[in-house]
Amino acid sequence: MTDLSNKVVWITGASGGIGEGLAQRAAARGAKLILSARREAELERVRQSLPRPQDAALLPVDLTRLDDSQALAAHAAGFFGPIDVLANNAGISQRTSALETGMPAYRQIMEVDFFAPVALTQALLPGWLQRGSGHVAVVSSVFGHIAMARRTGYAAAKHALHGWYDSARIELGDKGIRFTLACPGFVNTNVSVNALGPGGQPWGKDDVHLQGGMDPSVCAEKIWQAVERDQYEVLIAGKERIAVYFKRFLPLRWYTAFARKLKVN
Template sequence: MTQLSDKVVWITGASSGIGEALAQRAAARGAKLILSSRRAGELERVRQSLPRPHEVAVLPVDLSRLDGADALAVQAAGFFGPIDLLANNAGLSQRTTTLDTGLPAYRQIMEVDFFAPIALTKALLPDWVARGSGHVVVVSSVFGHIAMARRTGYAAAKHALHGWYDCARIELEPQGVRFTLACPGFVRTNVSVNALGPGGRAYGKSDGDIDGGMDPAVCAEKIWRAVESNRQEVLIAGKERAAVYFKRFLPLSWYTAFARRLKVN
């Protein structure tokens, strides 16, 4: 089992939502934390709210413009020593149709949701292989398994994450590197507010499904329990988990007809 006590845990997207909740639950387990996101002020707020702020470091980074992941990983390790666990939580969604989504928006989503997690993971892998231990948890989504209108870029990025990390697991788990894919459904965060809307601007509104979703603290606890149990993947969802099984086990034409009837923002 992967225990968090006295481990060095690096969390991206840690300034709010699931990332902030992951920091709270990891700190409660005795981990030393490095918190990253674009918003330095909010990261400092999270740091001060934790029980041992002196064991928490703030490392601001804009993952949409990540340049030099290796240097950033060295900087992260400079706080408390080598990183034991990376939580790739930062993400960017969308609320636009296929016809209304430009290539710059698709590229931005892929930079944040796919290329940045891969770059950070690859920066840590050589040390983990040399040490024979390391763990990365990827906060994916039910959209890593299903499709829906107005989510072409987001679903594509999450599907890509599953492909990359499933392949990496086959290669590297025998060398002591573990991978956990966490797939939340609706969680009460700002994912819709911050999503890309028309023209690549922030959507600025929350979805009803998000507002009625799972408490981020509950989601974070389920993620850490999956990590502690060395789960390869965990689906963290309520009623929306039915769509995952529908897509997997029934004819695709049935799922397509079902998804076409759904009202989505």
């Protein structure tokens, strides 16, 4: 079991949405927090909303420009001591078809959604191995299991996360290092507004499915509960979980026909 009380927890994408929820719920459990995102003013807003702002530190970072993850991890450990739990939550989505998505957009998605989480994890692994403990929670998506139109890059990055972390668990899971993959479905966040649209520009539009989705604080609570239980993976979804089972258990041609009929932004 992973107890967050008095643990040092580093959360990326902590300036809003699920990341803000993760910060609130971890603080309620007595954790000391390092909050990372690009927008320092929003990070400060989140910090001030916590029950003990003095137990949270800000570490602004642009994950598309993660030049030295080792130095960043050392900086993070300088606040409250070695990192116990890393919550890789930061991510960016997409609202363009394969034909209208350029390679710069694909690279940006992969940098934020795949390479950055892996780089931060690898920066912490040596210390975790030395101490014999450490836990990384990865906010993936139902798109780590399924595919959909206008999500080629996003689904690819989330599928890649599952491949890397499942493999790392096989290598390191018996050495005190734990890996939890969280796969949310529709959560009421700004992920659609901030997603990459044509030309790599922000899509700038909300998604009706997300508007009616789970409260991000509820999603965050389910993620921490999975971490506390040392679950390998948790699917946090409503009716959209049906698509995951559909893809897993039925012929792929059936799922493809089903997905092709869906109207997606």
